[in-house]
Amino acid sequence: MSETIEFTRGELVYEDLKKRIISLKIEPGTPLQEAEITKAYDASRTPVREALARLSHEGFLVRWGRGYRIRSFSPLEVKELYEVREALEKMAVRLTIETSSPEKIKTIETQLEHYQSFIESNDINAFNLHANSFHMTIAQLSGNQNLLEQLTTIHEKVRLISARYLLRSESIQNAFLEHSRIYNAILRGDVVVAEAAMREHIQEVIEFFRAQA
Structure with a gap:
Protein backbone atom coordinates (compact mmCIF):
# COMPACT_ATOMS: atom_id res chain seq x y z
CA MET A 1 0.00 0.00 0.00
CA SER A 2 1.51 3.37 -1.03
CA GLU A 3 2.12 6.16 1.48
CA THR A 4 -0.57 8.29 -0.19
CA ILE A 5 -3.18 5.54 0.11
CA GLU A 6 -2.20 4.88 3.73
CA PHE A 7 -2.49 8.58 4.55
CA THR A 8 -5.93 8.78 2.91
CA ARG A 9 -7.10 5.67 4.75
CA GLY A 10 -5.77 7.07 8.02
CA GLU A 11 -7.72 10.30 7.49
CA LEU A 12 -10.86 8.28 6.76
CA VAL A 13 -10.45 6.26 9.96
CA TYR A 14 -9.76 9.41 11.99
CA GLU A 15 -12.68 11.42 10.61
CA ASP A 16 -15.20 8.57 10.81
CA LEU A 17 -14.24 7.56 14.34
CA LYS A 18 -14.37 11.16 15.54
CA LYS A 19 -17.80 11.63 13.98
CA ARG A 20 -19.09 8.46 15.65
CA ILE A 21 -17.59 9.45 19.01
CA ILE A 22 -19.04 12.97 18.96
CA SER A 23 -22.49 11.73 17.92
CA LEU A 24 -22.40 9.12 20.73
CA LYS A 25 -22.76 6.28 18.24
CA ILE A 26 -19.85 4.87 20.22
CA GLU A 27 -20.63 5.27 23.91
CA PRO A 28 -18.16 6.91 26.33
CA GLY A 29 -16.06 4.26 28.03
CA THR A 30 -16.19 1.86 25.06
CA PRO A 31 -12.83 0.14 24.49
CA LEU A 32 -11.18 0.42 21.07
CA GLN A 33 -8.62 -2.18 20.04
CA GLU A 34 -6.22 -1.47 17.21
CA ALA A 35 -6.73 -4.91 15.64
CA GLU A 36 -10.52 -4.54 15.61
CA ILE A 37 -10.38 -1.07 14.05
CA THR A 38 -7.91 -2.30 11.44
CA LYS A 39 -10.31 -5.07 10.45
CA ALA A 40 -13.40 -2.86 10.51
CA TYR A 41 -11.86 -0.27 8.16
CA ASP A 42 -9.86 -2.73 6.07
CA ALA A 43 -6.75 -0.72 6.84
CA SER A 44 -3.18 -1.53 7.78
CA ARG A 45 -1.95 -1.00 11.33
CA THR A 46 0.07 2.16 10.66
CA PRO A 47 -2.78 4.52 9.61
CA VAL A 48 -5.06 3.07 12.31
CA ARG A 49 -2.39 3.54 14.97
CA GLU A 50 -1.84 7.13 13.84
CA ALA A 51 -5.60 7.86 13.80
CA LEU A 52 -6.03 6.50 17.34
CA ALA A 53 -3.00 8.41 18.60
CA ARG A 54 -4.37 11.60 17.05
CA LEU A 55 -7.76 11.13 18.68
CA SER A 56 -6.03 10.44 21.99
CA HIS A 57 -3.92 13.61 21.66
CA GLU A 58 -7.09 15.64 20.98
CA GLY A 59 -8.71 14.26 24.12
CA PHE A 60 -11.34 11.92 22.64
CA LEU A 61 -9.59 8.71 23.73
CA VAL A 62 -7.63 7.64 26.80
CA ARG A 63 -5.21 4.77 27.21
CA TRP A 64 -6.80 1.53 28.42
CA GLY A 65 -4.44 -1.41 28.83
CA ARG A 66 -2.71 -1.93 25.48
CA GLY A 67 -5.47 -0.09 23.63
CA TYR A 68 -7.78 2.88 24.09
CA ARG A 69 -11.27 3.63 25.28
CA ILE A 70 -13.65 6.50 24.54
CA ARG A 71 -13.12 9.25 27.05
CA SER A 72 -15.78 9.82 29.69
CA PHE A 73 -15.81 13.30 31.17
CA SER A 74 -16.25 13.49 34.94
Missing part, protein backbone atom coordinates in the same frame (compact mmCIF):
# COMPACT_ATOMS: atom_id res chain seq x y z
CA PRO A 75 -18.28 16.37 36.43
CA LEU A 76 -14.99 17.98 37.53
CA GLU A 77 -13.52 17.70 34.01
CA VAL A 78 -16.68 19.21 32.52
CA LYS A 79 -16.53 22.05 35.07
CA GLU A 80 -12.87 22.85 34.31
CA LEU A 81 -13.30 22.67 30.53
CA TYR A 82 -16.45 24.78 30.59
CA GLU A 83 -14.86 27.37 32.87
CA VAL A 84 -12.19 27.92 30.22
CA ARG A 85 -14.86 27.91 27.54
CA GLU A 86 -16.92 30.49 29.45
CA ALA A 87 -13.99 32.89 29.68
CA LEU A 88 -13.26 32.60 25.95
CA GLU A 89 -16.91 32.77 24.87
CA LYS A 90 -17.54 35.89 26.95
CA MET A 91 -14.48 37.49 25.39
CA ALA A 92 -15.79 36.51 21.95
CA VAL A 93 -19.16 38.22 22.47
CA ARG A 94 -17.47 41.34 23.84
CA LEU A 95 -15.07 41.61 20.90
CA THR A 96 -17.88 40.91 18.44
CA ILE A 97 -19.89 43.80 19.88
CA GLU A 98 -16.86 46.10 19.91
CA THR A 99 -15.42 45.32 16.48
CA SER A 100 -18.00 43.69 14.18
CA SER A 101 -20.53 45.52 12.04
CA PRO A 102 -24.30 45.17 12.59
CA GLU A 103 -24.58 43.68 9.08
CA LYS A 104 -22.13 40.88 9.91
CA ILE A 105 -23.73 40.27 13.31
CA LYS A 106 -27.12 39.80 11.63
CA THR A 107 -25.74 36.75 9.80
CA ILE A 108 -26.25 34.89 13.09
CA GLU A 109 -29.99 35.40 12.71
CA THR A 110 -30.09 33.09 9.69
CA GLN A 111 -28.71 30.29 11.88
CA LEU A 112 -31.42 30.81 14.49
CA GLU A 113 -34.10 30.54 11.79
CA HIS A 114 -33.25 26.83 11.35
CA TYR A 115 -33.81 25.91 15.01
CA GLN A 116 -37.52 25.23 14.62
CA SER A 117 -36.83 22.37 12.20
CA PHE A 118 -34.53 20.76 14.78
CA ILE A 119 -37.16 21.20 17.49
CA GLU A 120 -39.70 19.42 15.29
CA SER A 121 -37.38 16.60 14.19
CA ASN A 122 -35.56 16.30 17.55
CA ASP A 123 -32.41 15.41 15.57
CA ILE A 124 -29.90 15.75 18.40
CA ASN A 125 -26.79 15.01 16.34
CA ALA A 126 -27.64 17.49 13.59
CA PHE A 127 -28.57 20.17 16.12
CA ASN A 128 -25.37 19.60 18.10
CA LEU A 129 -23.37 20.42 14.97
CA HIS A 130 -25.57 23.43 14.16
CA ALA A 131 -25.38 24.79 17.72
CA ASN A 132 -21.61 24.51 17.56
CA SER A 133 -21.69 26.64 14.40
CA PHE A 134 -23.61 29.36 16.28
CA HIS A 135 -20.79 29.70 18.81
CA MET A 136 -18.03 29.48 16.22
CA THR A 137 -19.65 32.21 14.13
CA ILE A 138 -19.47 34.53 17.12
CA ALA A 139 -15.81 33.56 17.58
CA GLN A 140 -15.13 34.37 13.91
CA LEU A 141 -16.91 37.73 14.19
CA SER A 142 -14.68 38.61 17.16
CA GLY A 143 -11.84 39.18 14.70
CA ASN A 144 -9.33 37.51 17.02
CA GLN A 145 -7.66 34.58 15.25
CA ASN A 146 -5.96 33.22 18.36
CA LEU A 147 -9.27 33.22 20.22
CA LEU A 148 -10.94 31.45 17.29
CA GLU A 149 -8.26 28.73 17.24
CA GLN A 150 -8.56 28.10 20.98
CA LEU A 151 -12.35 27.89 20.85
CA THR A 152 -12.17 25.56 17.84
CA THR A 153 -10.05 23.13 19.87
CA ILE A 154 -12.34 23.37 22.89
CA HIS A 155 -15.54 22.93 20.88
CA GLU A 156 -14.39 19.59 19.50
CA LYS A 157 -14.53 18.24 23.06
CA VAL A 158 -17.61 20.31 23.91
CA ARG A 159 -19.59 18.55 21.17
CA LEU A 160 -18.94 15.22 22.90
CA ILE A 161 -20.21 16.63 26.20
CA SER A 162 -23.15 18.57 24.77
CA ALA A 163 -24.40 15.49 22.89
CA ARG A 164 -25.23 13.94 26.28
CA TYR A 165 -26.66 17.20 27.62
CA LEU A 166 -28.97 17.60 24.60
CA LEU A 167 -30.61 14.22 25.21
CA ARG A 168 -32.74 15.91 27.89
CA SER A 169 -36.37 16.68 27.18
CA GLU A 170 -36.92 20.11 25.57
CA SER A 171 -33.15 20.69 25.41
CA ILE A 172 -33.22 21.99 21.82
CA GLN A 173 -36.01 24.43 22.66
CA ASN A 174 -34.07 25.66 25.68
CA ALA A 175 -30.90 26.05 23.63
CA PHE A 176 -32.82 28.08 21.05
CA LEU A 177 -34.11 30.46 23.73
CA GLU A 178 -30.64 30.82 25.28
CA HIS A 179 -28.97 31.41 21.92
CA SER A 180 -31.63 33.96 21.04
CA ARG A 181 -30.92 35.90 24.25
CA ILE A 182 -27.21 35.92 23.46
CA TYR A 183 -27.79 37.05 19.87
CA ASN A 184 -30.28 39.80 20.76
CA ALA A 185 -27.90 41.21 23.38
CA ILE A 186 -25.05 41.24 20.85
CA LEU A 187 -27.30 42.91 18.27
CA ARG A 188 -28.21 45.63 20.80
CA GLY A 189 -24.55 46.08 21.67
CA ASP A 190 -25.20 45.20 25.31
CA VAL A 191 -21.94 43.68 26.52
CA VAL A 192 -23.11 43.09 30.12
CA VAL A 193 -26.27 41.19 29.13
CA ALA A 194 -24.53 39.28 26.33
CA GLU A 195 -21.79 38.05 28.68
CA ALA A 196 -24.34 37.18 31.37
CA ALA A 197 -26.50 35.25 28.88
CA MET A 198 -23.44 33.35 27.65
CA ARG A 199 -22.40 32.52 31.23
CA GLU A 200 -25.89 31.26 32.11
CA HIS A 201 -25.96 29.13 28.94
CA ILE A 202 -22.63 27.48 29.79
CA GLN A 203 -23.24 27.11 33.53
CA GLU A 204 -26.40 25.07 32.86
CA VAL A 205 -24.27 22.30 31.37
CA ILE A 206 -21.95 22.30 34.38
CA GLU A 207 -24.93 22.01 36.73
CA PHE A 208 -26.41 19.19 34.65
CA PHE A 209 -23.29 17.05 34.91
CA ARG A 210 -22.84 17.89 38.58
CA ALA A 211 -26.36 16.56 39.21
CA GLN A 212 -25.48 13.31 37.41
CA ALA A 213 -22.60 12.59 39.79
Whole structure:
Protein backbone atom coordinates (compact mmCIF):
# COMPACT_ATOMS: atom_id res chain seq x y z
CA MET A 1 0.00 0.00 0.00
CA SER A 2 1.51 3.37 -1.03
CA GLU A 3 2.12 6.16 1.48
CA THR A 4 -0.57 8.29 -0.19
CA ILE A 5 -3.18 5.54 0.11
CA GLU A 6 -2.20 4.88 3.73
CA PHE A 7 -2.49 8.58 4.55
CA THR A 8 -5.93 8.78 2.91
CA ARG A 9 -7.10 5.67 4.75
CA GLY A 10 -5.77 7.07 8.02
CA GLU A 11 -7.72 10.30 7.49
CA LEU A 12 -10.86 8.28 6.76
CA VAL A 13 -10.45 6.26 9.96
CA TYR A 14 -9.76 9.41 11.99
CA GLU A 15 -12.68 11.42 10.61
CA ASP A 16 -15.20 8.57 10.81
CA LEU A 17 -14.24 7.56 14.34
CA LYS A 18 -14.37 11.16 15.54
CA LYS A 19 -17.80 11.63 13.98
CA ARG A 20 -19.09 8.46 15.65
CA ILE A 21 -17.59 9.45 19.01
CA ILE A 22 -19.04 12.97 18.96
CA SER A 23 -22.49 11.73 17.92
CA LEU A 24 -22.40 9.12 20.73
CA LYS A 25 -22.76 6.28 18.24
CA ILE A 26 -19.85 4.87 20.22
CA GLU A 27 -20.63 5.27 23.91
CA PRO A 28 -18.16 6.91 26.33
CA GLY A 29 -16.06 4.26 28.03
CA THR A 30 -16.19 1.86 25.06
CA PRO A 31 -12.83 0.14 24.49
CA LEU A 32 -11.18 0.42 21.07
CA GLN A 33 -8.62 -2.18 20.04
CA GLU A 34 -6.22 -1.47 17.21
CA ALA A 35 -6.73 -4.91 15.64
CA GLU A 36 -10.52 -4.54 15.61
CA ILE A 37 -10.38 -1.07 14.05
CA THR A 38 -7.91 -2.30 11.44
CA LYS A 39 -10.31 -5.07 10.45
CA ALA A 40 -13.40 -2.86 10.51
CA TYR A 41 -11.86 -0.27 8.16
CA ASP A 42 -9.86 -2.73 6.07
CA ALA A 43 -6.75 -0.72 6.84
CA SER A 44 -3.18 -1.53 7.78
CA ARG A 45 -1.95 -1.00 11.33
CA THR A 46 0.07 2.16 10.66
CA PRO A 47 -2.78 4.52 9.61
CA VAL A 48 -5.06 3.07 12.31
CA ARG A 49 -2.39 3.54 14.97
CA GLU A 50 -1.84 7.13 13.84
CA ALA A 51 -5.60 7.86 13.80
CA LEU A 52 -6.03 6.50 17.34
CA ALA A 53 -3.00 8.41 18.60
CA ARG A 54 -4.37 11.60 17.05
CA LEU A 55 -7.76 11.13 18.68
CA SER A 56 -6.03 10.44 21.99
CA HIS A 57 -3.92 13.61 21.66
CA GLU A 58 -7.09 15.64 20.98
CA GLY A 59 -8.71 14.26 24.12
CA PHE A 60 -11.34 11.92 22.64
CA LEU A 61 -9.59 8.71 23.73
CA VAL A 62 -7.63 7.64 26.80
CA ARG A 63 -5.21 4.77 27.21
CA TRP A 64 -6.80 1.53 28.42
CA GLY A 65 -4.44 -1.41 28.83
CA ARG A 66 -2.71 -1.93 25.48
CA GLY A 67 -5.47 -0.09 23.63
CA TYR A 68 -7.78 2.88 24.09
CA ARG A 69 -11.27 3.63 25.28
CA ILE A 70 -13.65 6.50 24.54
CA ARG A 71 -13.12 9.25 27.05
CA SER A 72 -15.78 9.82 29.69
CA PHE A 73 -15.81 13.30 31.17
CA SER A 74 -16.25 13.49 34.94
CA PRO A 75 -18.28 16.37 36.43
CA LEU A 76 -14.99 17.98 37.53
CA GLU A 77 -13.52 17.70 34.01
CA VAL A 78 -16.68 19.21 32.52
CA LYS A 79 -16.53 22.05 35.07
CA GLU A 80 -12.87 22.85 34.31
CA LEU A 81 -13.30 22.67 30.53
CA TYR A 82 -16.45 24.78 30.59
CA GLU A 83 -14.86 27.37 32.87
CA VAL A 84 -12.19 27.92 30.22
CA ARG A 85 -14.86 27.91 27.54
CA GLU A 86 -16.92 30.49 29.45
CA ALA A 87 -13.99 32.89 29.68
CA LEU A 88 -13.26 32.60 25.95
CA GLU A 89 -16.91 32.77 24.87
CA LYS A 90 -17.54 35.89 26.95
CA MET A 91 -14.48 37.49 25.39
CA ALA A 92 -15.79 36.51 21.95
CA VAL A 93 -19.16 38.22 22.47
CA ARG A 94 -17.47 41.34 23.84
CA LEU A 95 -15.07 41.61 20.90
CA THR A 96 -17.88 40.91 18.44
CA ILE A 97 -19.89 43.80 19.88
CA GLU A 98 -16.86 46.10 19.91
CA THR A 99 -15.42 45.32 16.48
CA SER A 100 -18.00 43.69 14.18
CA SER A 101 -20.53 45.52 12.04
CA PRO A 102 -24.30 45.17 12.59
CA GLU A 103 -24.58 43.68 9.08
CA LYS A 104 -22.13 40.88 9.91
CA ILE A 105 -23.73 40.27 13.31
CA LYS A 106 -27.12 39.80 11.63
CA THR A 107 -25.74 36.75 9.80
CA ILE A 108 -26.25 34.89 13.09
CA GLU A 109 -29.99 35.40 12.71
CA THR A 110 -30.09 33.09 9.69
CA GLN A 111 -28.71 30.29 11.88
CA LEU A 112 -31.42 30.81 14.49
CA GLU A 113 -34.10 30.54 11.79
CA HIS A 114 -33.25 26.83 11.35
CA TYR A 115 -33.81 25.91 15.01
CA GLN A 116 -37.52 25.23 14.62
CA SER A 117 -36.83 22.37 12.20
CA PHE A 118 -34.53 20.76 14.78
CA ILE A 119 -37.16 21.20 17.49
CA GLU A 120 -39.70 19.42 15.29
CA SER A 121 -37.38 16.60 14.19
CA ASN A 122 -35.56 16.30 17.55
CA ASP A 123 -32.41 15.41 15.57
CA ILE A 124 -29.90 15.75 18.40
CA ASN A 125 -26.79 15.01 16.34
CA ALA A 126 -27.64 17.49 13.59
CA PHE A 127 -28.57 20.17 16.12
CA ASN A 128 -25.37 19.60 18.10
CA LEU A 129 -23.37 20.42 14.97
CA HIS A 130 -25.57 23.43 14.16
CA ALA A 131 -25.38 24.79 17.72
CA ASN A 132 -21.61 24.51 17.56
CA SER A 133 -21.69 26.64 14.40
CA PHE A 134 -23.61 29.36 16.28
CA HIS A 135 -20.79 29.70 18.81
CA MET A 136 -18.03 29.48 16.22
CA THR A 137 -19.65 32.21 14.13
CA ILE A 138 -19.47 34.53 17.12
CA ALA A 139 -15.81 33.56 17.58
CA GLN A 140 -15.13 34.37 13.91
CA LEU A 141 -16.91 37.73 14.19
CA SER A 142 -14.68 38.61 17.16
CA GLY A 143 -11.84 39.18 14.70
CA ASN A 144 -9.33 37.51 17.02
CA GLN A 145 -7.66 34.58 15.25
CA ASN A 146 -5.96 33.22 18.36
CA LEU A 147 -9.27 33.22 20.22
CA LEU A 148 -10.94 31.45 17.29
CA GLU A 149 -8.26 28.73 17.24
CA GLN A 150 -8.56 28.10 20.98
CA LEU A 151 -12.35 27.89 20.85
CA THR A 152 -12.17 25.56 17.84
CA THR A 153 -10.05 23.13 19.87
CA ILE A 154 -12.34 23.37 22.89
CA HIS A 155 -15.54 22.93 20.88
CA GLU A 156 -14.39 19.59 19.50
CA LYS A 157 -14.53 18.24 23.06
CA VAL A 158 -17.61 20.31 23.91
CA ARG A 159 -19.59 18.55 21.17
CA LEU A 160 -18.94 15.22 22.90
CA ILE A 161 -20.21 16.63 26.20
CA SER A 162 -23.15 18.57 24.77
CA ALA A 163 -24.40 15.49 22.89
CA ARG A 164 -25.23 13.94 26.28
CA TYR A 165 -26.66 17.20 27.62
CA LEU A 166 -28.97 17.60 24.60
CA LEU A 167 -30.61 14.22 25.21
CA ARG A 168 -32.74 15.91 27.89
CA SER A 169 -36.37 16.68 27.18
CA GLU A 170 -36.92 20.11 25.57
CA SER A 171 -33.15 20.69 25.41
CA ILE A 172 -33.22 21.99 21.82
CA GLN A 173 -36.01 24.43 22.66
CA ASN A 174 -34.07 25.66 25.68
CA ALA A 175 -30.90 26.05 23.63
CA PHE A 176 -32.82 28.08 21.05
CA LEU A 177 -34.11 30.46 23.73
CA GLU A 178 -30.64 30.82 25.28
CA HIS A 179 -28.97 31.41 21.92
CA SER A 180 -31.63 33.96 21.04
CA ARG A 181 -30.92 35.90 24.25
CA ILE A 182 -27.21 35.92 23.46
CA TYR A 183 -27.79 37.05 19.87
CA ASN A 184 -30.28 39.80 20.76
CA ALA A 185 -27.90 41.21 23.38
CA ILE A 186 -25.05 41.24 20.85
CA LEU A 187 -27.30 42.91 18.27
CA ARG A 188 -28.21 45.63 20.80
CA GLY A 189 -24.55 46.08 21.67
CA ASP A 190 -25.20 45.20 25.31
CA VAL A 191 -21.94 43.68 26.52
CA VAL A 192 -23.11 43.09 30.12
CA VAL A 193 -26.27 41.19 29.13
CA ALA A 194 -24.53 39.28 26.33
CA GLU A 195 -21.79 38.05 28.68
CA ALA A 196 -24.34 37.18 31.37
CA ALA A 197 -26.50 35.25 28.88
CA MET A 198 -23.44 33.35 27.65
CA ARG A 199 -22.40 32.52 31.23
CA GLU A 200 -25.89 31.26 32.11
CA HIS A 201 -25.96 29.13 28.94
CA ILE A 202 -22.63 27.48 29.79
CA GLN A 203 -23.24 27.11 33.53
CA GLU A 204 -26.40 25.07 32.86
CA VAL A 205 -24.27 22.30 31.37
CA ILE A 206 -21.95 22.30 34.38
CA GLU A 207 -24.93 22.01 36.73
CA PHE A 208 -26.41 19.19 34.65
CA PHE A 209 -23.29 17.05 34.91
CA ARG A 210 -22.84 17.89 38.58
CA ALA A 211 -26.36 16.56 39.21
CA GLN A 212 -25.48 13.31 37.41
CA ALA A 213 -22.60 12.59 39.79
